[in-house]
Amino acid sequence: MKIRTLIAMYACLLSIFIAYAYYYQQDISRIRSLQDEISSLHGKPDEKYVMVTFQSGMDYWKRCLKGFEDAAESLNVSVEYRGATQYDVNEQVTVLEQVIARKPAGIAISAINPTALTKTINKAVEEGIPVVLFDSNASGSKAFSFLGTNNYSAGVTAAHEMAKLLKSEGKVAVITSPHQLNHQERTRGFVETIYQKYPRMQVVAVKNGKGDALASKQAAMEVLNDYPDVQGIFATEANGGVGMAEAVAELNKKYVKLISFDTEKQTLDLVKEGAIAATLAQGTWNMGYWSLQFLFHLHHHLTSPSRSGDALLPAYVDTGITVVTRDNVDHFYAK
Amino acid sequence: MKIRTLIAMYACLLSIFIAYAYYYQQDISRIRSLQDEISSLHGKPDEKYVMVTFQSGMDYWKRCLKGFEDAAESLNVSVEYRGATQYDVNEQVTVLEQVIARKPAGIAISAINPTALTKTINKAVEEGIPVVLFDSNASGSKAFSFLGTNNYSAGVTAAHEMAKLLKSEGKVAVITSPHQLNHQERTRGFVETIYQKYPRMQVVAVKNGKGDALASKQAAMEVLNDYPDVQGIFATEANGGVGMAEAVAELNKKYVKLISFDTEKQTLDLVKEGAIAATLAQGTWNMGYWSLQFLFHLHHHLTSPSRSGDALLPAYVDTGITVVTRDNVDHFYAK
Numbered sequence: 001m002k003i004r005t006l007i008a009m010y011a012c013l014l015s016i017f018i019a020y021a022y023y024y025q026q027d028i029s030r031i032r033s034l035q036d037e038i039s040s041l042h043g044k045p046d047e048k049y050v051m052v053t054f055q056s057g058m059d060y061w062k063r064c065l066k067g068f069e070d071a072a073e074s075l076n077v078s079v080e081y082r083g084a085t086q087y088d089v090n091e092q093v094t095v096l097e098q099v100i101a102r103k104p105a106g107i108a109i110s111a112i113n114p115t116a117l118t119k120t121i122n123k124a125v126e127e128g129i130p131v132v133l134f135d136s137n138a139s140g141s142k143a144f145s146f147l148g149t150n151n152y153s154a155g156v157t158a159a160h161e162m163a164k165l166l167k168s169e170g171k172v173a174v175i176t177s178p179h180q181l182n183h184q185e186r187t188r189g190f191v192e193t194i195y196q197k198y199p200r201m202q203v204v205a206v207k208n209g210k211g212d213a214l215a216s217k218q219a220a221m222e223v224l225n226d227y228p229d230v231q232g233i234f235a236t237e238a239n240g241g242v243g244m245a246e247a248v249a250e251l252n253k254k255y256v257k258l259i260s261f262d263t264e265k266q267t268l269d270l271v272k273e274g275a276i277a278a279t280l281a282q283g284t285w286n287m288g289y290w291s292l293q294f295l296f297h298l299h300h301h302l303t304s305p306s307r308s309g310d311a312l313l314p315a316y317v318d319t320g321i322t323v324v325t326r327d328n329v330d331h332f333y334a335k
Numbered sequence: 336m337k338i339r340t341l342i343a344m345y346a347c348l349l350s351i352f353i354a355y356a357y358y359y360q361q362d363i364s365r366i367r368s369l370q371d372e373i374s375s376l377h378g379k380p381d382e383k384y385v386m387v388t389f390q391s392g393m394d395y396w397k398r399c400l401k402g403f404e405d406a407a408e409s410l411n412v413s414v415e416y417r418g419a420t421q422y423d424v425n426e427q428v429t430v431l432e433q434v435i436a437r438k439p440a441g442i443a444i445s446a447i448n449p450t451a452l453t454k455t456i457n458k459a460v461e462e463g464i465p466v467v468l469f470d471s472n473a474s475g476s477k478a479f480s481f482l483g484t485n486n487y488s489a490g491v492t493a494a495h496e497m498a499k500l501l502k503s504e505g506k507v508a509v510i511t512s513p514h515q516l517n518h519q520e521r522t523r524g525f526v527e528t529i530y531q532k533y534p535r536m537q538v539v540a541v542k543n544g545k546g547d548a549l550a551s552k553q554a555a556m557e558v559l560n561d562y563p564d565v566q567g568i569f570a571t572e573a574n575g576g577v578g579m580a581e582a583v584a585e586l587n588k589k590y591v592k593l594i595s596f597d598t599e600k601q602t603l604d605l606v607k608e609g610a611i612a613a614t615l616a617q618g619t620w621n622m623g624y625w626s627l628q629f630l631f632h633l634h635h636h637l638t639s640p641s642r643s644g645d646a647l648l649p650a651y652v653d654t655g656i657t658v659v660t661r662d663n664v665d666h667f668y669a670k
Contacts, residue, residue: 003341318649
């Protein structure tokens with residue numbers, strides 16, 4: 001090998017090396033600018049947010065959790081789903097205490113009743129853990145926000161939908177659970193809207209369906225017998241919807257238009273086969289999605305910054321209502 | 336130079352090169368993982384969102400815009416502020432039309448009145464431009480959400496604050512603009528809460544201050560002369576607050592507790608010097624911040640994904656109220 005060849009190779013190698021180093025430096029600055037671009041809306045995978053419910057196996061929570069998970073994916077953080085398996089106040093308090101003990105980055109909780117969890121929620125907030133409530137509020141607590149359905153508005157929506165089905169004319173009735181605040185509000189929204197906006201419609205009866213399909217069937221039978229010209233019934237919860245559909249079938253009055261609530265499988269099946277004309281879906285995905293967004297903003301101190309005592313987060317988020325009919329029912333089956 | 340030396344240098348250079356290439360490859364995979372980490376909550380700087388107001392020079396909008404800008408920074412997008420300079424319906428319609436013509440990524444608008452902009456807003460939505468309303472709603476429009484104060488709740492907060500100041504005892508009055516819905520609701524929240532929760536308090540008068548300092552001063556003078564034992568007055572808007580403070584000073588009744596609304600400089604000065612005991616700050620930063628978040632989610636199709644007809648966004652966000660007193664007033668001066 002000649003020296004000249006070696007020197008040529010040497011020069012060649014050196015220039016490749018220089019070229020390589022040049023591109024490498026360019027990539028280094030690309031890395032830097034990428035790092036700058038990673039926004040403040042970007043957490044760490046070990047940052048864990050917990051959703052706490054009751055009757056945790058219910059279908060209803062699935063879309064809430066999906067929203068929570070979708071937000072976690074966008075924000076690059078982790079989530080965990082916990083809950084009382086039963087409709088049991090003490091069990092939910094215990095679960096919440098266990099969750100708090102592990103100091104998560106934030107907790108979204110649906111309260112089994114408006115007062116029982118307040119003390120435990122406040123303890124979490126005092127320990128510096130962000131807490132928001134979704135679906136069912138505990139309004140006296142120190143939680144930072146509540147995200148859920150405006151039940152009065154849901155009743156208003158039901159009234160407009162009923163008017164559409166009946167061409168703004170005819171007698172209607174309500175089957176509800178008169179001892180629960182959310183059902184009172186759904187009923188009030190419905191009754192007041194019919195009264196104020198539809199002069200040729202009339203609410204002739206409001207019956208107690210006791211949150212039970214059999215009792216609701218019985219209540220619907222009474223309505224249909226007492227007022228044979230009733231044209232529509234609104235049930236403020238899912239079992240009431242199933243019961244009234246049975247009553248209408250049994251009395252062979254399938255022309256009576258039925259509006260139910262929520263999207264349990266049985267309700268969706270009845271919508272699909274035309275026995276129930278419409279049901280009202282709550283904005284469960286929004287509850288979960290924006291709960292996690294709010295918790296993330298609290299954990300990372302990204303809320304209204306420069307004012308002490310300013311409202312850190314919106315006090316209340318009305319997550320909306322969607323009317324489900326035969327046309328769009330397929331989208332609502334749990335996936 | 337000996338061949339051996341050249342070969343040694345050659346070997347040395349080669350090993351540096353290999354080492355370099357090795358680290359480079361590691362950095363390449365770092366770049367890849369960084370790219371993966373850049374979340375979906377990350378826009379492009381040429382993605383422009385526009386805020387549209389009326390009387391666009393008002394201090395009131397500054398914190399709304401700050402929230403809008405803060406969200407834009409987090410999401411790596413651009414914002415622009417536009418508005419009718421006057422309180423002029425036609426001017427706001429024209430501004431909005433100009434904004435739509437440039438096809439921005441989204442528009443947040445505070446509507447000068449509930450109906451005049453509906454047609455133009457709907458045009459934007461039909462052209463595929465995401466629109467949300469903040470502060471002042473146009474509820475009949477196709478905008479995707481409304482973010483603003485719950486005025487009834489604001490009145491409730493004022494009532495509780497007044498009760499705190501008066502130790503739950505004594506006669507009080509309201510100065511309001513009885514022909515505007517938001518002021519009606521503030522008044523109703525105040526009056527109903529005093530009536531329901533504070534049996535030793537009484538609302539003795541509700542007067543029309545006409546949104547004007549002089550008329551409000553006159554109204555406050557009448558109240559204080561007709562009911563010499565009035566202990567507190569709530570004004571539902573800023574000019575009313577200024578007027579009643581003048582009346583109280585002129586009649587030398589500085590023991591009367593005054594609660595005003597909003598955070599104009601003049602109001603804050605009166606809070607600072609003790610003439611007004613408290614004023615209610617609206618969650619303006621939250622209006623701007625969450626408006627931009629919502630628009631971004633619409634533009635990038637990040638809202639509730641798999642359901643056609645599902646509520647894309649929460650229907651309503653109550654952006655909250657903060658009580659401003661001497662203790663925290665310094666944080667509320669516009670910066």
